Amino acid sequence: MHVFKYLLAASSLIIAGCASHPALPPPEFPGLEQSEKIVIHDQRPSSESEKKIFSLLVTSSAYAIYRMPDTATRPTGPRLLAHRAYETFPELSSQPTINVHHFVTYANLQSQLRKSSLLAGLTGPIGVAILSSQELPVGEVLTNRIDSGVFEKTAGDEEYTRAFFSAEENPEKSPVNLIYIDAEMLGQRIASRCLVPPIEGKPNLFLVEAIDMCITNHLALYRTAPAQETAAK
Known part of the structure; x- marks a missing residue:
C-alpha cells in the first residue's frame, strides 16, 4: 500500500512537470480574434477530444x-491550428475553411513511471524522490508526414500504439507527447x-506550446516535399 502511494506521488510530479520550478502563467496568443473568420469543420471522431487513460x-x-482532452x-x-494557418497563408482569407479530420494528443510516460514503480519497490520514497528530481534528457521536436488511412487503422483497441516511439x-526514452x-x-x-x-531551455513547457510547435511543423508540410521532415526548436 505504501509503495502505491509513492507511485502516485511520483506520477503527479512527472505529469505536472518539475514541481520545484516556480509557477508560470500559460502563454497567451494575442490577435486570436483576427482569425475568427476561419471556419473550422471539425470532422474528428468525438473521442479525439476526450481524455483517456489506457492502462494503469x-x-x-x-x-x-494517456489521451489528452x-x-x-x-x-x-x-x-x-486555424489561427496559425491564418497567419501563415494570406490566401486563406479567400478560402476561409479548414476541414479537421484528426487532431489528437497523446502523452507517453511509460518508461519514467515504470522506473518509479521499480524504484519504489526497491528503495521506497527516497528513491522515488531522487528520480522525480532528476532532469530529463532533452531532444528535438520531430514531425513527419503520414498516411491517414494507416493512422485510422489503429483506432479502437490499438489506439494506444499511436503513442509509441x-x-x-527517443533514445533516452524520455516522457513525450505525440x-x-x-x-x-x-x-x-x-x-x-x-x-x-x-525541450532544452524549457523546463516548464506547457502542452499548448508543444501543440503550437507541431502546428508550425504541420503547416510547413503544405509547402515542402511529402517526405521531408522538419524540426522545431
Whole structure:
C-alpha cells in the first residue's frame, strides 16, 4: 500500500512537470480574434477530444499512455491550428475553411513511471524522490508526414500504439507527447505525426506550446516535399 502511494506521488510530479520550478502563467496568443473568420469543420471522431487513460497496469503495453482532452489547452488544438494557418497563408482569407479530420494528443510516460514503480519497490520514497528530481534528457521536436488511412487503422483497441516511439526518435526514452494532425485547407489534405520530448531551455513547457510547435511543423508540410521532415526548436 505504501509503495502505491509513492507511485502516485511520483506520477503527479512527472505529469505536472518539475514541481520545484516556480509557477508560470500559460502563454497567451494575442490577435486570436483576427482569425475568427476561419471556419473550422471539425470532422474528428468525438473521442479525439476526450481524455483517456489506457492502462494503469504496469505490465500492460498500454501502461502510462494517456489521451489528452481538448480542454487541456486554451485555445484548443484545432482553434490554434486555424489561427496559425491564418497567419501563415494570406490566401486563406479567400478560402476561409479548414476541414479537421484528426487532431489528437497523446502523452507517453511509460518508461519514467515504470522506473518509479521499480524504484519504489526497491528503495521506497527516497528513491522515488531522487528520480522525480532528476532532469530529463532533452531532444528535438520531430514531425513527419503520414498516411491517414494507416493512422485510422489503429483506432479502437490499438489506439494506444499511436503513442509509441522508436529508439532513434527517443533514445533516452524520455516522457513525450505525440500529436497527430490531419487537416485539409487550400485544396490540400495533409496528415502528420509530431513527437515532442523535453525541450532544452524549457523546463516548464506547457502542452499548448508543444501543440503550437507541431502546428508550425504541420503547416510547413503544405509547402515542402511529402517526405521531408522538419524540426522545431
